[in-house]
Amino acid sequence: MNDKTLIKSRFSANFSTYNDNASVQKKTVEELTKLIPYINYGNILEIGAGTGLLTKKLDYLNAQKLFINDLCENITLNIKPQNLPYEFIIGDAEEIEFPHNLDLIVSANAIQWFDNLKTFFQKSAQALNPKGKLIFSTFITDNYKEITQTFGISLNYKTSDEILDCAKNFFDIKSSKQETITIYFETLKDLLSHIKATGANAVSTTNLTKTKFVEAKNLYEQLRNKNGLPLTYHPAYFVLEKP
Numbered sequence: 001m002n003d004k005t006l007i008k009s010r011f012s013a014n015f016s017t018y019n020d021n022a023s024v025q026k027k028t029v030e031e032l033t034k035l036i037p038y039i040n041y042g043n044i045l046e047i048g049a050g051t052g053l054l055t056k057k058l059d060y061l062n063a064q065k066l067f068i069n070d071l072c073e074n075i076t077l078n079i080k081p082q083n084l085p086y087e088f089i090i091g092d093a094e095e096i097e098f099p100h101n102l103d104l105i106v107s108a109n110a111i112q113w114f115d116n117l118k119t120f121f122q123k124s125a126q127a128l129n130p131k132g133k134l135i136f137s138t139f140i141t142d143n144y145k146e147i148t149q150t151f152g153i154s155l156n157y158k159t160s161d162e163i164l165d166c167a168k169n170f171f172d173i174k175s176s177k178q179e180t181i182t183i184y185f186e187t188l189k190d191l192l193s194h195i196k197a198t199g200a201n202a203v204s205t206t207n208l209t210k211t212k213f214v215e216a217k218n219l220y221e222q223l224r225n226k227n228g229l230p231l232t233y234h235p236a237y238f239v240l241e242k243p
């Protein structure tokens with residue numbers, strides 16, 4: 001089970017540094033936006049809005065109302081849609097009740113933090129109107145694979161097939177795709193600062209002693225190539241439709 005209190009505190013504490021460091025998340029938001037049909041919508045729900053990178057894009061859609069969710073209440077300080085009527089729904093998306101009669105549920109880079117995808121898909125399908133869509137990006141199996149290999153720390157990332165197998169119980173699969181994006185750092189300190197600045201260090205590190213840290217640092221050094229120390233991102237994109 002993910003530690004939601006830790007997730008909330010790490011993201012809340014790092015919203016001010018997120019946008020300057022979230023080059024990969026910005027790219028995935030661009031990709032995800034291309035998958036959202038430009039049609040007339042009734043109600044839209046965005047899950048895990050963070051600093052509002054995707055919210056800004058949704059604000060250009062034709063819709064009656066945009067519901068904006070995140071675990072962290074301080075999103076209300078950063079996100080101010082200009083065009084659409086909106087309402088914040090603060091809380092754990094796995095626990096809160098979703099608004100009903102939704103035409104679209106969207107989420108960028110957040111669902112990897114969920115404990116129970118099946119319940120999430122079921123709840124989303126119940127909240128959507130027939131032909132309503134759930135369109136999201138999330139990080140899958142090889143995300144931060146170098147951190148897993150060296151520090152032995154990882155979120156429980158799913159494979160694309162695992163996500164699709166679960167989704168098809170509730171949705172028609174319209175499309176799915178994945179990509180690998182590797183970015184490089186000169187030092188491990190810079191790399192870990194990057195992860196921290198995007199809030200993605202919300203995985204427990206309580207067992208990491210100084211000796212283990214030095215061991216991990218030496219292992220990571222072995223991964224260095226001419227570009228520097230690699231850090232792999234593995235985003236996947238899904239377009240699902242309620243039958």
Ligand SMILES: C[S@@+](CC[C@H](N)C(=O)[O-])C[C@H]1O[C@@H](n2cnc3c(N)ncnc32)[C@H](O)[C@@H]1O
Pocket residue numbers: 007008011012022025029047048049050051052053054069070071072091092093094107108109110113114198
């Ligand atoms: C990597 S950020 C992504 C933010 C934004 N969507 C983007 O792409 O830039 C992940 C966001 O998901 C939120 N989050 C994580 N678990 C959540 C949950 N169970 N319910 C709601 N929001 C959650 C975090 O608070 C954080 O703001």
